[in-house]
Amino acid sequence: MHRDTVTATGADTRRRLPRTDVVLADPRLAGAAGRLGRTLVRSVVARTLERARRGEIPPEAVADAAAAALPGTAGGLRPVINATGVLLHTNLGRAPLSKAAREAMAAACGPTDVELDLATGTRSRRGASAVAALAEAVPPAEAAHVVNNGAAALVLAATALAAGKEIVVSRGEMVEIGDGFRLPDLLVSTGARLREVGTTNRTGAGDYAAAIGPGTGFVLKVHPSNFRVTGFTRSASVAELARLGVPVVADIGSGLLRPEPALPDEPDATGWLRAGASLVTASGDKLLGGPQCGLILGRADLVRRLSRHPLARALRVDKLTLAALEATVRGPATPVHAMLHADPRRLRTRAEDLAAELRGTGIDAHAADSEAAVGGGGAPGVTLPSAAVSLPGEYAARLRRGTPAVLGHVEDGRCLLDLRTVPEEQDADVADAVRRAGRAAGTGPDEGRG
Numbered sequence: 001m002h003r004d005t006v007t008a009t010g011a012d013t014r015r016r017l018p019r020t021d022v023v024l025a026d027p028r029l030a031g032a033a034g035r036l037g038r039t040l041v042r043s044v045v046a047r048t049l050e051r052a053r054r055g056e057i058p059p060e061a062v063a064d065a066a067a068a069a070l071p072g073t074a075g076g077l078r079p080v081i082n083a084t085g086v087l088l089h090t091n092l093g094r095a096p097l098s099k100a101a102r103e104a105m106a107a108a109c110g111p112t113d114v115e116l117d118l119a120t121g122t123r124s125r126r127g128a129s130a131v132a133a134l135a136e137a138v139p140p141a142e143a144a145h146v147v148n149n150g151a152a153a154l155v156l157a158a159t160a161l162a163a164g165k166e167i168v169v170s171r172g173e174m175v176e177i178g179d180g181f182r183l184p185d186l187l188v189s190t191g192a193r194l195r196e197v198g199t200t201n202r203t204g205a206g207d208y209a210a211a212i213g214p215g216t217g218f219v220l221k222v223h224p225s226n227f228r229v230t231g232f233t234r235s236a237s238v239a240e241l242a243r244l245g246v247p248v249v250a251d252i253g254s255g256l257l258r259p260e261p262a263l264p265d266e267p268d269a270t271g272w273l274r275a276g277a278s279l280v281t282a283s284g285d286k287l288l289g290g291p292q293c294g295l296i297l298g299r300a301d302l303v304r305r306l307s308r309h310p311l312a313r314a315l316r317v318d319k320l321t322l323a324a325l326e327a328t329v330r331g332p333a334t335p336v337h338a339m340l341h342a343d344p345r346r347l348r349t350r351a352e353d354l355a356a357e358l359r360g361t362g363i364d365a366h367a368a369d370s371e372a373a374v375g376g377g378g379a380p381g382v383t384l385p386s387a388a389v390s391l392p393g394e395y396a397a398r399l400r401r402g403t404p405a406v407l408g409h410v411e412d413g414r415c416l417l418d419l420r421t422v423p424e425e426q427d428a429d430v431a432d433a434v435r436r437a438g439r440a441a442g443t444g445p446d447e448g449r450g
């Protein structure tokens with residue numbers, strides 16, 4: 001009897017289910033095909049029909065539900081509001097780009113003069129103006145080159161300067177950078193040999209000096225960017241290494257071009273080049289606040305050896321990266337800079353305003369103190385005082401699945417949305433997202449808890 005009822009309902013649903021071409025003819029879906037492509041719209045419609053077949057939505061709602069399920073773009077990457085309190089979140093693509101960088105990328109999307117001198121009509125050096133911007137921003141750099149990421153910068157340096165030779169490196173600087181990738185493995189993969197010197201906690205200039213010989217390619221100094229060794233420690237400064245008479249390649253990691261007063265322990269390209277490094281390597285999408293890329297700055301002869309090496313072609317960056325990088329270097333302060341320098345009192349006020357607004361719609365929200373971190377392999381151990389909106393723990397998953405997704409973190413059973421990593425102009429979007437999550441949770445205005 002029960003089974004018959006179910007079957008009858010199923011048959012009834014199937015009879016009332018609209019045909020695919022009828023749904024596709026809905027103006028919203030037909031219009032979206034031009035923007036997103038027919039295949040993508042078709043697959044959204046197919047999935048929505050499947051939901052109706054399973055009884056999750058009524059057959060009459062298929063067109064509405066399909067229109068609502070259309071993605072914002074034809075790409076699969078979805079926008080996320082970073083409320084984790086981690087400024088450079090590797091899983092969220094590290095540095096958010098400035099408006100200036102976004103506009104420069106948009107301008108470079110079509111044909112652009114990335115390798116052409118429009119004044120003379122002849123071929124020019126690829127990305128010359130981005131490279132010039134870097135060199136201008138770092139006065140002691142005679143030349144600069146840009147590759148795909150920080151790891152590529154090291155690989156290129158090792159390949160061009162030390163293949164078949166030795167890279168002298170401290171045992172205290174054999175770093176794993178994340179996701180199981182280790183700098184020593186990366187360097188050895190180029191055909192260079194590692195000459196490890198010193199110990200985990202202590203390495204002095206004398207340890208390097210004793211290891212240097214005719215087989216030395218260069219001395220490598222790596223900033224321990226994602227961990228800290230404290231206690232009985234010693235390391236050789238770049239200035240000491242520069243006196244050893246061989247090239248010094250110094251990996252600063254973070255991409256700071258100049259000293260950053262808020263992070264006094266982070267090295268910067270200008271400082272380490274002034275101290276005598278032959279080359280500095282860094283990432284573009286960490287504290288520099290730009291697109292993913294790897295920066296190589298320093299002595300003109302060495303930069304040229306790297307940029308003319310055959311491998312350089314395999315590591316070269318595209319025009320969009322060059323556009324965003326130049327706008328980051330030349331343009332106004334980046335979002336990363338704004339996060340780093342946000343006033344904790346202002347963050348607290350924003351958290352209180354947001355929480356009060358949400359409480360007004362029946363959501364259990366309050367402002368809470370929080371601690372933000374630089375992240376992305378930068379400034380380990382540094383905490384930045386911050387403020388968060390505290391919500392019931394179950395909001396975390398709902399906010400993560402929303403559009404836009406909002407990513408917080410759960411602490412002591414509460415979902416904390418840290419505002420240091422949220423641009424102030426997105427506060428209203430955060431409030432909207434929490435209200436939507438509240439309705440989904442059944443604790444929001446619709447259910448009227450209060």
Ligand SMILES: *Cc1c(COP(=O)(O)O)cnc(C)c1O
Nearest residue numbers: 149150151223225252253283377
């Ligand atoms: C992040 C980092 C790298 C790797 O840079 P990617 O841009 O992620 O390839 C290398 N060295 C140091 C010191 C770093 O902090």
